[in-house]
Amino acid sequence: MPEKPTLVIVDVKKTFDDPAWEGPDGESFPADLMHRTALASLHDESADVVSTDEEIARLG
Secondary structure, three states: OOOOOOOOOOOOOOOOOOOOOOOOOOOEEEEEHHHHHHHHHHOOOOOOOOOOOHHHHHHH
16 A cells, blocks of 8 residues: 555544534444544545554664
Protein backbone atom coordinates (compact mmCIF):
# COMPACT_ATOMS: atom_id res chain seq x y z
CA MET A 1 0.00 0.00 0.00
CA PRO A 2 1.44 3.43 -0.88
CA GLU A 3 2.26 5.73 1.99
CA LYS A 4 -0.33 8.44 2.68
CA PRO A 5 0.65 12.07 3.32
CA THR A 6 -0.91 11.99 6.81
CA LEU A 7 0.23 9.80 9.68
CA VAL A 8 -2.05 9.13 12.66
CA ILE A 9 -0.58 7.41 15.71
CA VAL A 10 -3.61 5.74 17.30
CA ASP A 11 -2.41 5.57 20.88
CA VAL A 12 -1.04 9.12 21.19
CA LYS A 13 -4.39 10.84 21.73
CA LYS A 14 -7.75 9.34 22.60
CA THR A 15 -11.18 10.84 22.74
CA PHE A 16 -12.17 12.04 26.20
CA ASP A 17 -14.27 9.61 28.23
CA ASP A 18 -16.83 11.94 29.73
CA PRO A 19 -19.35 13.06 28.70
CA ALA A 20 -20.32 10.38 26.23
CA TRP A 21 -21.14 11.60 22.73
CA GLU A 22 -24.84 12.08 22.10
CA GLY A 23 -26.56 12.04 18.73
CA PRO A 24 -29.49 14.24 17.68
CA ASP A 25 -31.90 11.46 18.68
CA GLY A 26 -30.46 11.36 22.21
CA GLU A 27 -28.56 8.10 21.72
CA SER A 28 -25.21 8.14 23.57
CA PHE A 29 -21.99 6.90 22.01
CA PRO A 30 -19.04 5.93 24.22
CA ALA A 31 -15.81 7.84 23.66
CA ASP A 32 -13.92 4.66 22.73
CA LEU A 33 -16.44 3.92 19.97
CA MET A 34 -16.11 7.48 18.64
CA HIS A 35 -12.30 7.20 18.68
CA ARG A 36 -12.26 3.87 16.84
CA THR A 37 -14.86 5.07 14.32
CA ALA A 38 -12.85 8.21 13.53
CA LEU A 39 -9.69 6.13 13.03
CA ALA A 40 -11.56 3.66 10.83
CA SER A 41 -12.80 6.49 8.61
CA LEU A 42 -9.20 7.64 8.02
CA HIS A 43 -7.61 4.18 7.66
CA ASP A 44 -6.74 3.20 4.08
CA GLU A 45 -8.41 6.32 2.68
CA SER A 46 -6.47 9.42 3.65
CA ALA A 47 -3.99 8.44 6.35
CA ASP A 48 -1.62 5.79 7.58
CA VAL A 49 -3.18 4.80 10.92
CA VAL A 50 -0.63 2.92 13.05
CA SER A 51 0.31 2.32 16.67
CA THR A 52 3.40 3.84 18.28
CA ASP A 53 5.12 0.44 18.22
CA GLU A 54 4.34 0.00 14.49
CA GLU A 55 5.79 3.42 13.66
CA ILE A 56 8.94 2.81 15.74
CA ALA A 57 9.45 -0.51 13.94
CA ARG A 58 8.87 1.17 10.59
CA LEU A 59 11.45 3.83 11.39
CA GLY A 60 13.74 1.02 12.53
